[in-house]
Amino acid sequence: MEKKTLMKGNIAIAQGAIDGGLDAYFGYPITPQNEIPEFMSKKLPEINKVFIQAESELASINMVMGSAVAGFRSMTSSSSPGISLMQEGLSYLCGCELPCLIVNVQRGGPGLGNISGSQADYFQTVKGGGHGDYRLIAFAPDSVQEMYDFSLLSFELSEKYRNPVMILTDGVLGQMMEPIVVAIHEPRATSHEPRATKNWALDGCAGRKPRLIRSLLMVEGELEKHNWHLNRKYDDITKSEVKYEIVGHKDADVFIVAYGIVARICKSVIKDAGSKVGLIRPITLWPFPSEIISEIASPGKKKFLTVEMNLGQMVEDVKLSVNGKSPVEFLGRPGGGLVTAEEILQKLKGML
Amino acid sequence: MEKKIIVCGSGGQGVLFSGVVLAWGAIEAGKHTTCFPSYGAEIRGGSSMSTVIISDEPIGSPVAESLDGLIALNELGYHRYIKKLLPGGIVVVNSSIAKVKADDRNFFEIPASELADRELGNILSANMVMIGYYIKKSGALSLDAVKSACEKLKYKKSAIELNKNALEVGYNYENKTSKGKRR
Amino acid sequence: MKKIFSRPESLKDTPHLYCPGCGHGIIHRLIAEVIDELGVREKTIGVAPVGCAVFAYDYFNFDVTEAPHGRPPAVATGIKRVLPDRVVFTYQGDGDLAAIGTAEIIHAAARSENITVIFVNNANYGMTGGQMAPTTLIGQKTSTTPEGRIENCHGLPIKVSELMAIFDGVSYIERTAVNTPKNILRTRKAIKMAFEAQIENKGLSLVEILSQCPVEWHMNPVVSAKWLDEEMLKFYPLGVIKG
Numbered sequence: 137m138e139k140k141t142l143m144k145g146n147i148a149i150a151q152g153a154i155d156g157g158l159d160a161y162f163g164y165p166i167t168p169q170n171e172i173p174e175f176m177s178k179k180l181p182e183i184n185k186v187f188i189q190a191e192s193e194l195a196s197i198n199m200v201m202g203s204a205v206a207g208f209r210s211m212t213s214s215s216s217p218g219i220s221l222m223q224e225g226l227s228y229l230c231g232c233e234l235p236c237l238i239v240n241v242q243r244g245g246p247g248l249g250n251i252s253g254s255q256a257d258y259f260q261t262v263k264g265g266g267h268g269d270y271r272l273i274a275f276a277p278d279s280v281q282e283m284y285d286f287s288l289l290s291f292e293l294s295e296k297y298r299n300p301v302m303i304l305t306d307g308v309l310g311q312m313m314e315p316i317v318v319a320i321h322e323p324r325a326t327s328h329e330p331r332a333t334k335n336w337a338l339d340g341c342a343g344r345k346p347r348l349i350r351s352l353l354m355v356e357g358e359l360e361k362h363n364w365h366l367n368r369k370y371d372d373i374t375k376s377e378v379k380y381e382i383v384g385h386k387d388a389d390v391f392i393v394a395y396g397i398v399a400r401i402c403k404s405v406i407k408d409a410g411s412k413v414g415l416i417r418p419i420t421l422w423p424f425p426s427e428i429i430s431e432i433a434s435p436g437k438k439k440f441l442t443v444e445m446n447l448g449q450m451v452e453d454v455k456l457s458v459n460g461k462s463p464v465e466f467l468g469r470p471g472g473g474l475v476t477a478e479e480i481l482q483k484l485k486g487m488l
Numbered sequence: 489m490e491k492k493i494i495v496c497g498s499g500g501q502g503v504l505f506s507g508v509v510l511a512w513g514a515i516e517a518g519k520h521t522t523c524f525p526s527y528g529a530e531i532r533g534g535s536s537m538s539t540v541i542i543s544d545e546p547i548g549s550p551v552a553e554s555l556d557g558l559i560a561l562n563e564l565g566y567h568r569y570i571k572k573l574l575p576g577g578i579v580v581v582n583s584s585i586a587k588v589k590a591d592d593r594n595f596f597e598i599p600a601s602e603l604a605d606r607e608l609g610n611i612l613s614a615n616m617v618m619i620g621y622y623i624k625k626s627g628a629l630s631l632d633a634v635k636s637a638c639e640k641l642k643y644k645k646s647a648i649e650l651n652k653n654a655l656e657v658g659y660n661y662e663n664k665t666s667k668g669k670r671r
Numbered sequence: 672m673k674k675i676f677s678r679p680e681s682l683k684d685t686p687h688l689y690c691p692g693c694g695h696g697i698i699h700r701l702i703a704e705v706i707d708e709l710g711v712r713e714k715t716i717g718v719a720p721v722g723c724a725v726f727a728y729d730y731f732n733f734d735v736t737e738a739p740h741g742r743p744p745a746v747a748t749g750i751k752r753v754l755p756d757r758v759v760f761t762y763q764g765d766g767d768l769a770a771i772g773t774a775e776i777i778h779a780a781a782r783s784e785n786i787t788v789i790f791v792n793n794a795n796y797g798m799t800g801g802q803m804a805p806t807t808l809i810g811q812k813t814s815t816t817p818e819g820r821i822e823n824c825h826g827l828p829i830k831v832s833e834l835m836a837i838f839d840g841v842s843y844i845e846r847t848a849v850n851t852p853k854n855i856l857r858t859r860k861a862i863k864m865a866f867e868a869q870i871e872n873k874g875l876s877l878v879e880i881l882s883q884c885p886v887e888w889h890m891n892p893v894v895s896a897k898w899l900d901e902e903m904l905k906f907y908p909l910g911v912i913k914g
Contacts, residue, residue, distance in 0.1 A: 202749020404548025
């Protein structure tokens, strides 16, 4: 049996990033993710990597931009209110096509809210809290193992498409501990390796023409051209990077659609609810698994239940995917309320 | 098999640590487990609570609405969570601090703070005494599993030894009083 | 024939779009000459502002990045920390540095970041149409202080160089101007000192350069150079403030 180690969600994110080749972490304290900057402040200097506790989330995302511009694997983490401050930075990172990892350990909102887990930043993540046409590749882990795995793999994915990757998690997954398997990895010997593959990074123009990184394109037609280029990239990502999990039988009558901590709770419900209930768990929130949902939707034969810890956000994307073929119901707990297996079962009873 | 346990007490009593030891004990025993802490804003004196779930099957929510076990290091914690205890659930109380009584056959008292002070010379080990006593009464884990768990936590050798000894003190404790009064 | 004067290698062969009489063109050239003289063109990475100099990267012949408004010191921090042997500088105007970016410049100084900050102070927001800046003088008319800046309504101007001198992490601050040949020569020296401070790892270096802005000041270039002498120098004295 693989050796398991007990790890807290937030630590798994941090350790996963380090094992995935993180070069620089910039962040600002905010509950419920303070373990991440604290862990980084200890571990990164030990391996000669960069750690800065920035003066704000605004500064953090801009330091990430700097480090990413120079071709290094960069990351920041925060929770909902701090992520709001980063929206400008995200727009710039996408416009400039810079790879990086951003982690949102969601808490209750709006405003200062509370420090419990929530899922109310779905819109902000996938519909763009920042300005302009851009997309974040967004992952929703449902276990501490996935927190570790997605963090580790994010840099490669982010560099492949020159686009930020967001891990959308929450205060429950961040604080809970469970056994995981930690990857055996080769510690990266030198930070020159990833930059060698970069033909766009700014590291000083020795031996080459000077380069420029920017999102400002004032010449007539240029910005539109750039946007179409971004759009082609987003199409490529949509074709190749959708991830989801199906639990239960495809011919179940009711399909729950849920992500993250809620999906995890739904999994235990499916066990007790019998073969008439299945679960579609989006693993990538963007690109959203619309195709599989559309395939499953069937007039008269299927019903959908979207369960989220908010007032109804992902349910809109479920409805778009279902496109009127089947009814879509919603069960929500906003403001940091944690949905329970009993509530979900109750709701399902009414639908079956 | 699934056991949902809450360890509770005031900040500084080592409640969160106890939860981690139980969770590691579950890993040592080859079980699925989650450990979910929750605490107030105060650094000391506020309440602290950890939910530990031990199961043969993958675990859904790490939060428990109803409990199989309650380990209460103080009185406030006991009163806060006792209503979640399922019939047949086991509650273990630190009688050095918590003055509560119950006529439930599954209610067990142990003067953990006094034992920690007297037998181990360190009152802070009361938390491990409680864990040792709980696993004896509930059969949730073996003593070996939790002692092994202490090794996993990468503390000083002296601390590891102290914790293991505290677990044993709790495990071997015999409660001489055979009945209690109304809760 | 011996060549005794040419465009610096660190400057591209691109005509400037700055207004006639504007200080930016001069300052760009001075920076380019210093970078050439120090032989660090291939190690230099510049961070451009939002403001008239947003197009600085069209003129500088080395790696340059854009940054969101006010954030260059944070972006520069990210670059310098991962590439500590490169020469990293920010080029910022009074909106970028003294308004929206006050937190970023202060904390870069507090952290003693080894970057150089070129701060162009022309007492207004040029690019957006001449609005009041934190450096606008009392009584100065701008598009958002049409009757002139009044203390009890608009507050008082900020002396950035004096403010930044408080920080131990800042090793060199000088205020200069580009309105006369003598001042231009001194500016060049100051820019060189600032870059040298970075190369010697002495912490943050800042040159505040008072610049004429003829169009937004509604003066012709000659008059604007005089106004700078007569009005701006009264409030913003030239000289080495630290270092």
